[in-house]
Amino acid sequence: MTRAGLAAARSSTAQLAEIIPQVDDGQWELPSACAGWRVIDVLAHLAALATEAVDPPPPDPTLPKNRERYHDLRVDQRRGLAHIDVLDEWRHSTPRQLDLLAAAQEPPEADEPVEVPGLGTYPRHLLANTMAFNVFCHLRNDLLAPDGPLPLTLPEPTGDQVAPAIDFMLAGLPQMQGAELTATVRHPLVLDLTGPGATTVTVHPATDPDGQLTVTPGADAPTRVHSTALAFIAWATTRSPWRDHCRITGDPAVATPFLDHLDII
Template sequence: MDHNSTQALAEIIPQVDDEQWELPSACGGWRVIDVVAHLAALASEAVDPPPPDPSLPKNRERYHDLRVDERRGWSHAEVLDEWRRSTPRQLDLLEAAQEPPGADQAVEVPGLGTYPRHLLANTMAFNVFCHLRNDMLAPDGPLPFTLPEPTDSQVAPAVDFMLAGLPQMQGPELTATVDGPLVLDLTGPGATTVTVFPASGPDGELTVAPGADASTRVHSTALDFIAWATTRKPWRDHCRITGNASAATPFLDCLNII
């Protein structure tokens, strides 16, 4: 399990001053401090799960906004304290979840689908990596700090979660865009090649399988995939399609991993 992105965030935090915490991040509507509030809220919920509340938004993005809004009146120190308090305990839980017999137990993440318990670590890897590098730090975010080039061990867990979530997060909306198999050929750190297969029946889901099993292929770096598949950047600026471009375009236009 990779802790590098969390460690990188821990090293960035002391360098950020009060004015910088208030700057708008690249995540629409959230200040830089709100991004940390989001990560702190996720960590606290992992450590001390709240009771089910049917009044909460079913849409995962609206749910995250609600949790951030609850913390908007907090001082910077209070937000950072929650993150520092809950994150190590969250990492301990995720570490334990890598071990059998519980590692393969199915866990529902409301609004995002169902995943084997061991993959919840990848969810955190994706969240921290994506928010830190795309929303907080320059060139896309406002903080003028740099990190070393991302490594395979940082990018791959995030991509693994995204590919596990791809068939589930958007349901029929995304499923309807795939009529034939499409290959995602991702290169560089976190490189992987998978085929997205159409649903086999009217109520089925897309499936994502290792390997290249189609002539229509979408080529991108894995690092760029994290940005465009979350709609932070336009896919057309970062993808090259070989084969039948018109077969891949509806899928790429629709894809929005949360």
């Protein structure tokens, strides 16, 4: 199971809880590094995710199918709230979300497939990695300097925090963009991610016209994309240009179309 994902979710959540009391009213209104969202809106997003995890809303076919637009909608619904109300929702729902994720590590529920609309289908236990990714990415990339507006510091990220986030990203990579991304991979290519959270995987083309990319452990292709795992979280979510962080060895024409289109949500 992904108990490491649960530990990472708890760790990054605890660090976010340490940051919150240091943010003043003016800083909550600053633009975050997540386009269109203020600092308080990032917390509203995390609060909305936690609330929906513990109290799922009924299906609504009128809601946006695009996951990013869906997140925007949930944030917009909270824009009129006072800062304290947003923070209270986050503080109320997040511990309950973590409890649910802990329960999801136990069989037989752990391996049940769960559809996350707009993002794909995952074993239930991997949802802990989803939270680990969300909290880590928003905290480190969108809120804190140097990319975010908050001049506050935390200890350097550890591999125990980064690796579960990377695991979710690699699980989502074949699913989130569907045929658009699949079409960019004609030959296998390697992602060689170093530093905290280091891993090496090979992205393989789909084997049939309606198939998906597959991601396997290890290096099984001559063309390689080299990056740190920390930078991967930034550029694979299009927060930062991949060219600022990646070095390609082998045939650039194999890797470049994939890198130009990759956008993990």
